[in-house]
Amino acid sequence: MSAERKQIEAELKKHCIPILRILGFKGSFPNLYRDVEGFVSLINFQFYSSGGSFCINLSYAEPDRANVYYRK
Template identity: 35%
Template structure:
């Protein structure tokens, strides 16, 4: 097992245990929660050189999104990465501004990149993401909905 596979496993467990009961569907890297009023979106973006990932959140109306070039993205297909803005990253100290990457190990070209950490480390990082969904994403989605209505 690679560190990326271990991180994916911990995130999938967290999604199954905590986000599915809150209505989220989809699979890594894109999740969505649909309601009559909006679609709440979460997208995970893994760094190409390994060892870290960002979590972007966004939202759109309940009918999905029509891009600037006229293509319609259905509500069960739209992802956070389809939304041009705002699309903040969870974990930023200046949320909804700023940038943040969750680090689960060295980059592929750094020493120790293939070394697995204890499973609890990956679980703790996934739990941290869930904490930011509660403390940052939920208020963001509520604020975006209020701004549209």
């Protein structure tokens, strides 16, 4: 893991993750989720392989899971 990524992760864990925990998100970094009345919110931190940047992926699953695709 690059020094840049370590620094980015440390800052996210220091400043961002505690706020997400207060908002009810569970899981372990980089994958967090929150279930509110069956509506599941998902947050994933995805790091660029060359280092220095990342993106945040947001998704959700409705209570009836109609918007979730499962491969069979």
